[in-house]
Amino acid sequence: xxxxxxxxxxxxxxxxxxxxxxxxxxxxxxxxxxxxxxxxxxxxxxxxxxxxxxxxxxxxxxxxxxxxxxxxxxxxxxxxxxxxxxxxxxxxxxxxxxxxxxxxxxxxxxxxxxxxxx
Amino acid sequence: xxxxxxxxxxxxxxxxxxxxxxxxxxxxxxxxxxxxxxxxxxxxxxxxxxxxxxxxxxxxxxxxxxxxxxxxxxxxxxxxxxxxxxxxxxxxxxxxxxxxxxxxxxxxxxxxxxxxxxxx
Numbered sequence: 171x172x173x174x175x176x177x178x179x180x181x182x183x184x185x186x187x188x189x190x191x192x193x194x195x196x197x198x199x200x201x202x203x204x205x206x207x208x209x210x211x212x213x214x215x216x217x218x219x220x221x222x223x224x225x226x227x228x229x230x231x232x233x234x235x236x237x238x239x240x241x242x243x244x245x246x247x248x249x250x251x252x253x254x255x256x257x258x259x260x261x262x263x264x265x266x267x268x269x270x271x272x273x274x275x276x277x278x279x280x281x282x283x284x285x286x287x288x
Numbered sequence: 289x290x291x292x293x294x295x296x297x298x299x300x301x302x303x304x305x306x307x308x309x310x311x312x313x314x315x316x317x318x319x320x321x322x323x324x325x326x327x328x329x330x331x332x333x334x335x336x337x338x339x340x341x342x343x344x345x346x347x348x349x350x351x352x353x354x355x356x357x358x359x360x361x362x363x364x365x366x367x368x369x370x371x372x373x374x375x376x377x378x379x380x381x382x383x384x385x386x387x388x389x390x391x392x393x394x395x396x397x398x399x400x401x402x403x404x405x406x407x408x
Contacts, residue, residue: 173332201394207401212292213379215395226395261333265394274321274340274385277396279333 172196174280176262182286188250191283195244195264201225202245203265203277204237208258216260219245252287259284290315292382294399301370302407308355309365309402311380321383322356323396324365328376336378339363341385367404375406 175194183189195202204216216235217227221242230237234253239245249256259282265275292313301307313322320341327333339347339356346354351368367374380399 203395205396205398210400212400213381213396213398215397218394229395274338275394276335276338277394279325281330281332 176280180284186251191247193262199264200267201265203263205261292399300405319385323381325379
């Protein structure tokens with residue numbers, strides 16, 4: 171079974187440009203999460219999709235970030251315009267539906283996209 | 289809001305020896321999950337071990353075990369018989385077990401991580 175995949179693995183852009191990150195969850199996983207780790211700091215939650223709906227977007231830093239999950243499959247995270255403080259590693263994770271007969275649904279992580287804003 | 293603290297940014301251990309990674313957390317909830325995740329260099333983060341707060345028994349997974357002290361809000365990871373493949377970043381994480389009819393949040397709250405080096 172394929173794991174969570176993310177593209178690109180690394181992106182270097184200049185301040186003010188736009189970048190779009192993509193995440194493909196494990197097939198059949200309704201839940202999709204975005205997290206971010208700024209260098210030397212905690213991995214922080216950004217948002218959570220259940221299928222195509224945003225369940226929790228409390229961690230989104232500002233309106234320069236736009237996440238979508240059209241059709242409930244893959245998701246994109248667009249940063250426009252990028253700022254220096256957006257640099258970091260963006261992780262995506264996915265998990266099964268909450269009521270899939272288990273008390274806890276493990277989140278499976280992708281390898282991350284390292285974003286560098288110059 | 290919940291917080292997770294990993295106070296040691298780096299540790300090293302000799303191959304075949306035992307090492308303990310520390311983690312403390314803060315929460316007002318009584319029921320929750322705690323995790324240790326491992327991220328090897330240039331690879332995906334994977335779940336090492338999970339502990340449910342309502343369980344008094346410490347979780348164990350082969351060479352990995354935890355010391356869960358609920359009253360002290362402490363959750364340390366012990367790696368026995370360390371192997372070269374254990375070298376990685378280790379993250380401690382918390383998740384609320386609360387759930388409501390609208391679904392609730394499944395977000396993980398992470399610590400800063402700790403880099404473990406295993407020396408041959």
